[in-house]
Amino acid sequence: MIPREILKKIRQIELRTNRIVTETLAGQYHSVFKGQGMNFDEVREYQPGDDVRAIDWNVTARMNHPFIKKFVEERELTLMLVVDVSGSGLFGSRDQSKRELAAEIASVLAFSAIRNNDKVGLILFSDEVEKFIPPRKGRSHVLRVIREVLFFEPKRRGTDLKVALDFFMRVQSHKAVTVVVSDFLTADGGGALPKGLQTSLRMANRKHDVVAVQITDKHELELPALGRLILEDAETGEVLEVNTGSASSRDAFALRQQKQIGELAKQFRSSGIDSIQLRTNEAYGATLGKFFETREKRRLRG
DSSP states (O other): OOOHHHHHHHHHHHHHHHHHIIIIIHHHHHHHSOOSEEEEEEEEEOOTTSOGGGBOHHHHHHHTSOEEEEEEEEOOOEEEEEEEOSGGGGOOSSSOOHHHHHHHHHHHHHHHHHHTTOEEEEEEESSSEEEEEEEEOSHHHHHHHHHHHHHOOOSOOOOOHHHHHHHHHHHOOSOOEEEEEEOOTTOOGGGOOOHHHHHHHHHHHHHSEEEEEEEEOHHHHSOOSOSEEEEEOTTTOOEEEEEOOOHHHHHHHHHHHHHHHHHHHHHHHHTTOEEEEEETTSOOHHHHHHHHHHHHHHHHHO
16 A cells, blocks of 8 residues: 555646646657657558659559558657666755656656657666666556656665666667666766766667756755855765855856766767756756757757
8 A cells, every 4th residue: 555645746746747748748759759660551542742662563563553652650669767766866955856856857758658658667776776667558657657766765875877778778679768867976077977887878879769867956066155064975975074155165166067067968969869957946847848849850950
């Protein structure tokens, strides 16, 4: 039996995200993410302007005038959500933690998917794969996905996206829209992704359609002026003393963090991966809408 407070939280997310899906994203999702190929639909008479390569020569020979094969796009997709549940996801300086925002983003995308009759799967990872839910359809399945993103209790606190991607490549044989939701705090000096992780991202994107969603909190980017603070790393347990009373120190910190985010976005682009940056203190609907619009324009140009 699921506790009432958990059901209430899931229902709140469903109502909030369904409004965004209905008003903004469901149609855009359909047009932006393409199916895996073309399926035969019917044979019809040739019309001027039709592609002669589509002529069905067997039917044409029997009927003594040209017919062509008509194909339609195979619409059914698999949406795979690869969500970071490491210790840093519990951080949130306002009313919402990064983990809670991740659940809302997963909800928006999952409900958009099932409205287009697509399957949704889930991989939760820390520095190991914590849980795998194979792709399925239906509202009850999506509600389970949301529940797991919100309330799953991982065994470990660290982060290793490469382990999750390698697992994903083993279990997902067909092309999938693959949305990686993380703060990407595995980045080392200068915001650079570890070389092995960047290679895994490139390999995954060659076979699948990978989108990176980076979720951060305002105070991971800008330190508040609160004097000396004792901070504990949520993943490693390391304790640091930070002086936030100095304006120059706060400015230097903010500049360094922005540089790291810019470097990360650059690496995603060089790997051919679309990325979205979201903040726990900002509305995400407009940002997602802009992402879909930009991607649709690029698809039409291509």
